[in-house]
Amino acid sequence: MTLAEFLPLFLFAAVSTITPGMSTTLATASGAHFGFRRSLPLMAGISLGLATMAVAAAAGLASLLLAQPSLQFAMKALGSLYLLWLAWKIGRSGPPHLDAKVIRPTGFLAAIGVQFQNPKGWAMTLGAAASFAALASGPVELATLLGLTFGVTAAVSLMLWCLAGLVLARLLRSAWQWRLLNGALGLLLAASIVPMWL
Numbered sequence: 383m384t385l386a387e388f389l390p391l392f393l394f395a396a397v398s399t400i401t402p403g404m405s406t407t408l409a410t411a412s413g414a415h416f417g418f419r420r421s422l423p424l425m426a427g428i429s430l431g432l433a434t435m436a437v438a439a440a441a442g443l444a445s446l447l448l449a450q451p452s453l454q455f456a457m458k459a460l461g462s463l464y465l466l467w468l469a470w471k472i473g474r475s476g477p478p479h480l481d482a483k484v485i486r487p488t489g490f491l492a493a494i495g496v497q498f499q500n501p502k503g504w505a506m507t508l509g510a511a512a513s514f515a516a517l518a519s520g521p522v523e524l525a526t527l528l529g530l531t532f533g534v535t536a537a538v539s540l541m542l543w544c545l546a547g548l549v550l551a552r553l554l555r556s557a558w559q560w561r562l563l564n565g566a567l568g569l570l571l572a573a574s575i576v577p578m579w580l
Contacts (some may be wrong), residue, residue, distance in 0.1 A: 398506040399539040409540040413547025414440030418488040425540040429495025439507035440525035473568025
């Protein structure tokens with residue numbers, strides 16, 4: 383595969399992962415409240431989750447999950463409840479706790495679980511598996527290609543969103559500014575659930 387053949391896949395993954403959604407909202411909120419270093423498990427979990435979804439899409443597992451309505455409904459319901467709980471926590475939180483040791487950001491395993499509930503992630507990876515299958519000689523090569531591409535682009539995108547949250551933490555000083563930001567991030571996260579049910 384040449385660079386010219388790979389470039390469309392890379393651009394698709396880069397644009398898909400950097401656009402706002404539930405994962406980028408979580409990374410921004412985590413950066414604002416916990417800083418970059420303490421947000422690394424969240425970003426690593428989301429990135430690995432998306433890479434795993436891409437591998438599953440290439441292997442055909444996503445089609446199996448989508449064909450099971452009861453399993454799909456259960457995943458949506460549990461994912462929605464968890465995301466609403468996170469949105470509530472973000473929306474009601476105060477100024478950041480960048481140096482706090484007691485308050486913990488979303489962990490690695492929870493971040494993987496959140497990513498598996500992300501309809502945008504499934505749409506991206508399923509679309510990529512269908513659109514770019516010709517780049518690989520078989521399902522294993524396609525799974526490796528998609529997994530690496532989506533994992534790396536997601537990691538870079540989430541780092542940028544996390545840094546944006548960290549910058550906001552440095553700029554915002556008053557309690558009302560934090561209430562406004564936290565309320566907006568909470569609403570964005572809650573709104574990201576809507577496409578899951580459409």
